[in-house]
Amino acid sequence: MSPENDKKILAEAHKTKLLNAGIPEKMIETAGIFSVTADEIYQLTGVKVFSTGIAFPYPGENNFIRIRLDAPKGDLKYVSAIGAGCRLYVPPGADLNAETVVITEGEKKALVAVTRGINCVAVAGIDAWREKGPLGEKQAPGDAILGRLKKDWSGQTVILVYDSDITQSHKRWNAFPTLAEILYDLGAETVKIFSLLALPDLNKTGLDDFILAYEKAGEDAVSRFWTLAGKTPEWLPMGTGAEKYASARLKSADPEAQVRGAAALLAAKGEYILQQTLAAIMKAGAAKMLAKSAKKALEEAEARQKCTWKPDPGAGAQESVAITDVFPPAAQVISPEFPMPPVNLEGWGWDIEGGKIVRVKTSDDGSRIVRPGVDTVALLTAWLSPVEEGGEEKWELSWLQNKKWVRRHFSSGVLFDTREKQTLIKAGVEINSNNAEIAVEWFHSLRVLVTQNGVTLPTVRTVSRCGWHELDGKPIFVLGREVITPDAGALPPTADGGENPPELEKPDDIDWAGDVSPLERQILASFGVRGDPAKHKEFLLSACLKHPAIAFGIGCAAGAPLIKLAQGAGLAPDFAGFTVMMCSRDAGRKRHQGKTTWSQVVASFYGNPAVGENGRIRYADRTGVSTGVLLSTCCDLTVHLDELQLMNRGTGKRGGKNEVEHFVRTVTQGMDRERGARGGGGRRTRTFRTVVFATAESDVTVSFETGGGAHDRIMKLPQLLSEESDENRAEAEYMSAFCMKNYGWAGKEYLQWLLELTAAGKESEIAAEIERAVSTIREYFLPDDDRRGSAGRLATRAAIGLAGLSLWLEQIGATKDAAKKAFASFLAAWKQVCDGIEHERIDEKILAVIQSYVAANQDRIYGLRGDAEPRNPVKWVGAKAKIQGKECVVLFENDLAEEIERRISGMAYEQAREILKSDGWILVKKDGNKTRYTQKVHKGSLSGQGLAFPIELLFPPDAEEGKEVGDENMDVPF
Known part of the structure; x- marks a missing residue:
């Protein structure tokens, strides 16, 4: 719409007003500003007023104009066409694609700034950077942003300038911070937000007031502005924009930028995602220091950025009532004392009407305003707090469906992020795209009551992997589905050796995370006990004395939980795990060599040694995701793979001769490929400490890249039985059968004992044991040829096994004579490992x-x-x-x-x-x-x-089977 007269005239009074406001005459003409009567205002906007006004055309916005009334209609100072929504004012001379863009409120301020060389655009109000949907509905901030702001902001700096009255204590402070999040998400390099300083004799100071005041004082107003902007810290995103911001900052070589990036990721995604992200790009020590600095930076940013306004308790704030008082069926899932969340900063509270969550507010005239919310009653009914540092927080969500309460576990990232609404919708929660935002607000308000206001919910401490954890300052160890604590006491013996005694009691407030995948359930089920504890330990000791490979395997299995302790003492700086492989060295045969028997005996240390989905031994022909799940679930324990050569026979992305080499490196570095975890319970990048025992029909390391270092990460043993015979076959069958009837006890009791040592503060003694083992290994045998360097590096891995064997022998009370023989047997296997090292010549x-x-x-x-x-x-x-x-x-x-x-x-x-x-x-x-x-x-x-x-x-001859190599008179480490 346009006035009937084509010539747009600016009245002298209006021109004088604009000139006095600091807008030069040339800019007034270039901007096309004109005067309008009340009738023209109605013609242009459809709004009936009784005032003249100044019309500001919006360049590039299809004849959109906004009119400043000379005589405001109540609080209505500006009008625009009904239904036209909001637009971005880009005055002549301003460039949205410039390196730095200033955004403020009001056309006059932008015009004054641009004429002084400040590249400034304006929104009609601090919330007017967003627009409603086509039906007038409220949209999510990312969808509602004005069209000209919805662009690629990559490489640009945006400065958002409030008038002096909008500070952290103002209830509308969050308007520009919300815009800042979106701008970061759209690629902005830097966003800053600051309020102008209040100047004397002014009710409030806008950007135009600021410039004119300093100019009248003879100061360089523009320099003052840029000084103020320069001193303002860049805004730290904590929501929508945090991921892109963090990604860019973490790639920076600037340490301060890295800290800010880590702080943003911590705020938006939590400690678990931060730890996993840092672990993928830097060493553990640097990641730990950066995470610590990020926490401090986040605390400072929150204090600097958060809105501190609180509603007046006497101004109609919602009276605290219990949810069960409003909706009695909720008493089935929450405490009768659980309160309804309080009103928010804008005065909106919550209620339950007709079995639905609604928004309520008391208007100025005392009437009640009700807005639709969630189409059912959905409540947070339990807090699943992770035990492990950086673990993913989860909640139990319960909602009423067909008069019954449905309970499901969801991560915080799903419940409190509208972008994850599909997960909730697919789970059956009665939300949709239109009310997802208000549903998230409702869930978040319930969460704040629990985490910050002291409201009690049933709290379950969850774990999502085996291994070491800490709870209330005390160590615990998760073995399969069982949680072992230092004060669990000794395991009770069975009466007849045939039935399992009661499992160790786990604390009532510790459980496995509810989103454990089917594969993880299989893996966890393989840990357990069966048979006679005394017979199991006696059998393993006897096998260690007779077979060096078994002594080596049992030692390394007992050493698996020591890796974390070794890392803490600085004794394992370059590895988080290692691989022990038994493969054929006699090329004339491939069967009846005891490889699977060896793996079963070692696997029986912690659980069921069966091969397949029900046992600890699994086939190596697996996907990359399932391998990562297997390694991470068995953290601080052992993994057993059969037929390792199958790993190199895949096709496509999984195929290729280097797949085993990559696997060996993965075990050593203790971190899986970074990927989406469709089979891993929602954890994206898995970390672990583990010892892998593998068998193969041939030496798969011959395909490793020469000089690539992978040979220094795997220890190879020859087959358990050097020749096929009826006697050897019978012995292999006996050992396999015995392990299937008696398993798990040795490892379980050993872990209980080890846990008690650490709880008593004896980690230093364990570390000293590992140090002695390193010296013993290297003094006993290192090759004199070109394999010596590799053997020296492998010695640190083998020392973990030797220390594990020593500690296990001490725990079971082995005699000194038996310990010496087991020690010698282990060292004989170490020599076999050295013999199998790849030559460098x-x-x-x-x-x-x-x-x-x-x-x-x-x-x-x-x-x-x-x-x-x-x-x-x-x-x-x-x-x-x-x-x-x-x-x-x-x-x-x-x-x-x-x-x-x-x-x-x-x-x-x-x-x-x-x-x-x-x-x-x-x-x-x-x-x-x-x-x-x-x-x-x-x-x-x-x-x-x-x-x-x-x-x-x-076909070089092998050492004779059972031949004891080593000095039985050598001192046992313990």
């Missing part, structure tokens, strides 16, 4: 590749698999033959060359062949002045030629 590397090639392809080497005649369509890669009087394996050249060049980067086959020849590892033949490298073989219908290797070179 190139000739040793080539030989290792060939040995693993033979091991992996034994079924395609004629004479090794025992066939009388070749059977098509097998492709043969070699044959067993006698060459120059020696038993050899001839490996056909084409396939062998491809394998060597594939496995050793930059190695030409001809070069490798020369190295093998110079070391005397292949049989060659002189033919005049030429050297013939290849040898021909003919076996029935099979014929071919290739390199001939002495068979003993490809």
Whole structure:
């Protein structure tokens, strides 16, 4: 709409008024400001007034104008077209895309500022940066923001300037802070908010008043303004804008910026998300220091930024009443004393009418205003507070549905964030897109009563992983579904050894989080006890004395809960876990070597040693998410994987020869891939400390990158049984059967004992035990060749196992003689670990590749698999033959060359062949002045030629089974 006369005239009185307000005549003309009569105001806006006014056209807003009345109509000083909503005033000369944009309230202020070189735009009022929906409905702040403000603000600084009367003690203080959150979410680099200083002789000071006052005093008003802006700290977002703000600041090299970013993330997402985010980008020590600084920065920002206005108790504030008084059915789920939340800063309170939550307010004339809220009665009925530091807070939400109360657990991030409304809707909570915002306000008001106002709700301390925790300053340990406390007492023995005695009592206020996934439930169920405690411990001790690999495994299993203590003492600075793998070294066989038996014996230390979904041993052919869930759930304990070679046989993103290498590194660093956790109970990035025991049909480490460091993160043992025999098979079957009937006791009692030590303040003694173990390992044996460096690094991992074995032997009261033998058995296994370390010399590397090639392809080497005649369509890669009087394996050249060049980067086959020849590892033949490298073989219908290797070179003999290596007279660490 426009006036009937096309010529827009500015009355002299209005022009003088504008000039006196500090707006130059040229700007008045450029801005197109004009005068309007009462009739013209009605024609332009549809609002009937009895006053003239000054019309301010809004450039770029389709003829939108806003009119300042000369004679206000009550509190109505400005009018615009009915239904037109709000617009952003961008005066001539202002640039919304400039590096710095100032936003204030009122067109005159923006015009005065722009003419002084301040890039300023204006909103019609401090809340007028938002608009209603197409039907006049209230929208969420992010959706309601004015169209010209809803842009990409990346790299820009925005300064929001209040008049002097809008301070933290004003009830409308939160208007610009809400806008600041949205601007950060839209990419703004920096947002600042400040109130102008109140100047003498003025009721309040606006930006135009500020500039004119200093100009009249002969001061540089613009410099004064920028000085004030420069001294103002940047606004710390704590809501919608916090994530983008935190992401940018945490990537900064500026320590102060990092602190602000961490503080914003702490405010918006809580301590758990902050800890996980920092752990993903920096070392533990730096993350801890940054988190501490962030807490302090957040406290300072909250004091500087929060609204301190409180309603007048005598001005109609809602009288405190109990929810059950208003809605008696609520007594089924909450205490009769639980109060209705008080009125908010704008005077709105809560009520329950017709089985629905509604908003209520007393108007100025005393009448009651009621607004729709939530279409059912939904209440917070329990507080699930995490035990672990940085854990995710959860709440029990109960809502009335078909006259019955439905109870579900939701995280704070779901209940108090409108963006997560779909989770609530899918769970059956009766909210929708239109009332989600008010539902979140209702839930939040209930939460504040509990967390800040001392209202009591049933509080359950929750855990979401096994391992060490602290409750009220005392250590506790979670073993599966069981919570072990220092004062639980000794485990009662069974009468006949056949039934399980009662489990240790757990405190009534500790439980597992309610969102445990099906996979996590399976994992937790594998921890438990069965059979006779005394027989179980006696069996494990006997197995340790006879089999070095079992002594090593039991020691490392007992060492798993020591990793946290070692980290605290600075004894494990570079690892949060390690892997122990048993694989075949005899390439001629792949069965009946005791690998699974070994894993079962070790797995029985803490629980059910069955293989599969019901037991502690799980197959390695798993997704990345499920592997992360497995590792994190078993924190401070052990993980057991069978058939580790399957991990490298996946396809797509999971496939590839380096998957095992990545897994080994993951275990060492104690942190999973950062990802969404569809199977992990809502936890995004999982952390853990664990010892992994794995078995494999072949040495999967041969595919590790040379020099990549992964070889220093895994300890390899040879098969438990060195040869297949009826006696060995019978022993393996006996050990497996025994473990299936007696398990879990050794680890459970050991953890109880260890917990009592830590509760008594004896962590330093445990740390000293680990230090002695490191010295013992290194003094006992380190290779003298190129493997010494790797062995030295692995020694710190093995020392955790040796200390664990020593402490367990002490806990069960082993005799000194038995302890010495177990100690010697462990050290014998350590020597086997050193023997299995990958060589760094190139000739040793080539030989290792060939040995693993033979091991992996034994079924395609004629004479090794025992066939009388070749059977098509097998492709043969070699044959067993006698060459120059020696038993050899001839490996056909084409396939062998491809394998060597594939496995050793930059190695030409001809070069490798020369190295093998110079070391005397292949049989060659002189033919005049030429050297013939290849040898021909003919076996029935099979014929071919290739390199001939002495068979003993490809199949080195293993140490005799059960042979005790080590000095039994060496002092036992404890």
